[in-house]
Amino acid sequence: MNWSSTTATNGAHTVTARAVDNAGNTATSTGSPITVDNSALPTASMTTPAANATVAGNVAVTATAGASAPNTVTQVDFFFDNQRFATDNTSPYSATWNTLDTGFGGDGVDDVGDGGAFVVGEPVEVG
Numbered sequence: 001m002n003w004s005s006t007t008a009t010n011g012a013h014t015v016t017a018r019a020v021d022n023a024g025n026t027a028t029s030t031g032s033p034i035t036v037d038n039s040a041l042p043t044a045s046m047t048t049p050a051a052n053a054t055v056a057g058n059v060a061v062t063a064t065a066g067a068s069a070p071n072t073v074t075q076v077d078f079f080f081d082n083q084r085f086a087t088d089n090t091s092p093y094s095a096t097w098n099t100l101d102t103g104f105g106g107d108g109v110d111d112v113g114d115g116g117a118f119v120v121g122e123p124v125e126v127g
Contacts, residue, residue, distance in 0.1 A: 005036045005038055006038055008036045008038075009036065010036050010037055010038055010039070011035065011036060012033065012034075012035055013033075013034050013035070013036055014031035014032065014033055014034070015031065015032045015034055016028050016029050016030070016031050016032070017029040039067075039068055039070075039071050040067075040068040042065060042066060042067040042068075042071070042073055043064075043065060043066045043067075044063055044064070044065045044076065045063060045064050045065075046061075046062075046063050047062040047063055047064055048060060048061060048062045049061065055097075055099055056099055056100075057098070057099060057100060058096050058097070058098050058099075059096070059097045059098075059099060060094060060095075060096060060097075061078055061086070061094065061095050061096070061097045062092060062093065062094045063076055063078070063093045063094075064092075064093070065091070065093055073091070074089065075087050075088065075089045076088050076089075076093035078095045078097065080097065085097060085101075
């Protein structure tokens, strides 16, 4: 059975399980405390390099990121072929990418909100 937390309010709750036998006897488990946080995931988008750009050497890489209140963006991680090469903790989010160290291919960004949720931005193909 799956449970959608969207039917619950944000905050502290308790989850229990109840067993019922064929005679109708029941037993309830001890509660398991959980915290529901249905805040929207943060957003991330590459700003530079532009899609299909040709890059070489040291390249400025920038991104925008946002989070829904009460959460805030606490970091933006930059990736090249799924390998993180930089992290920036302050907006505007940027890094220098040395293409001589990592070669050519796709790069992307993800951001982490203070609620711990993260989202991976759309990759930008560079070539």
